[in-house]
Amino acid sequence: REIIDSHAIAVVAQPQALPQTLANLRTPPALVITDSQAFRSVAADTPEAIPLTSFSILYARQKGDLVEMVRGVKRIERLAPDAKVLIAEGCTHHRQSDDIGSIKIPRWIRGIAGDGIQFAWSAGIGYPENLADYDLIVHCGGCMLNCREMQDRIAHARAAGVSITNYGVLIAYVMGILPRALQPFPDACRALESGVAQPD
Template sequence: MSLNKTPTANRLHIAIFGKRNAGKSSLINAITNQNLAIVSGFAGTTTDPVYKAMEILPIGPVVLIDTAGIDDEGELGELRIKKSIDVIKKTDIALIVISSDDGITTFDYEVIDKLKKSETPFIIVINKIDINDLNLKLENEIKSLKVPYIKVSALKKIGIEDLKKVIIKYSPKTFEQPSIVGDLIQPGDTVVLVIPIDTGMPKGRLILPQVQTIRDILDNDAIVHITKERELRLALSNLKQKPKIVITDSQAFMKVSADTPNDILLTSFSILFARYKGDLFKLVKGAKALRDLKPGDKILIAEACTHHQQPDDIGSVKIPRWIRQNIEPDVHFDFYSGRDYPDNLKEYKVVIHCAGCVLNRKEMLSRIEASEVEGIPIINYGVAIVFLHGILDRALKPFPEVYYEWLEN
């Protein structure tokens, strides 16, 4: 991945909902001015959510999500509807496409209700005005909802530019994550990144969180030095200026902590991403659940992406081994990977989640909330690793509010 490409997880996620044949795919083609989505006169052409990352002027980098019709039928149709509704968890702003000759249906109201409950902003798009203009009854019904709406013809490309302006106006201003490390440093500060090169490192490149951290440091006019864990002592001794902070891969934290003087702040990429993508307070609270594990407890290890597992895989091998060695040998682990998220969280004592680098912040927060609703603590890999090695206190010092909260509890 090149540095000048916005990662998918950092793009505005625009999901398009509506009945079959309301014109959702046609709308995507009109917005993008490309034939990205298959258009057909037959209902149900789109069967699963389709994601397309792209640049749309003047909106900028976005992910458009085309969903299956919310009025799909049959047993398979119900599964498609569920997948469409699940998209809300990662949606920054939604477009509800309504055919001008159909009006707002019970299916549309069900989606509207779910969007409101999740506090997801949405726009009603009345399509096919080239066939039937908006009648007064329907317009009054839409106005009673007190939400933005706009009339378009996806086929004739009428109103599309105005729709883009409405999307910009009503998109959440905070859909992008907070700074990764920029709020911890000042212009001119020195930051040292410790990046081990092990069997899990992609050959010839860095992984996404490392690249994003480097970019954030440069955007904040600080100076970055990169080294492997074995060369850290030499790197620190060669610096004329003491670094403001050292950031390491979680797996090397023990050695890096031993080699980094106590007057230098120290944390990990995964802990930085715990607050960048989610809620560091809540993820740190999950450490208490690890501390209180009992024989027979079940633990869910969840990863947002699927990847080829290495013999020393962090999620499936190392973390379970450290838990059995350091806390409780008689525990059971279940493993889950992918963009869907399991519903049976109640059977687990704790969820241990990856850093979520492929998720947008809305989706990661929704996973944290899903655990919270079920009363199941959740912790991410980085927090779990440093806790299991007894150095969570030091890893949290760069974040005073979280640090003192952890010490008090």
């Protein structure tokens, strides 16, 4: 909707159709936005000169605090072997066999921080009161939450001294393309380059 209101043109394509779609355009797009789970293939098919990001990263900037999410993702590198990670989602949905929140993200984090990492989950309007029990919160994009609800969740994490990131930032980080995914957002790029992670 915002694209239309800005009198811009939106072109929608499946990831496998991206190369041909780009080839058909007379001028390169100003921005490519992808579903986070297609980041790797979309990044490979999008020329480096074209800015690239994800819906989840856009949500982090629109509703939350993208800079804080970027700082939070770097906490993964410093998780203790038995650290506790909360995966929080703003809605309830039928989980698939390869569910992003319950299967993929735990696998990716354990691949970086070790198999001893413990996970807990929350979904819908519920949000744990005991956030200080966790070492990291990984939140969904928050498409079902309004700005105030998302900001409240970030504020609670900050008050508890717990790092927080979101799905899109984490996925781009795991896939090694976070610097590129943040290029449209200079403040987030600076946070990534600063090397400053959230405190223990």
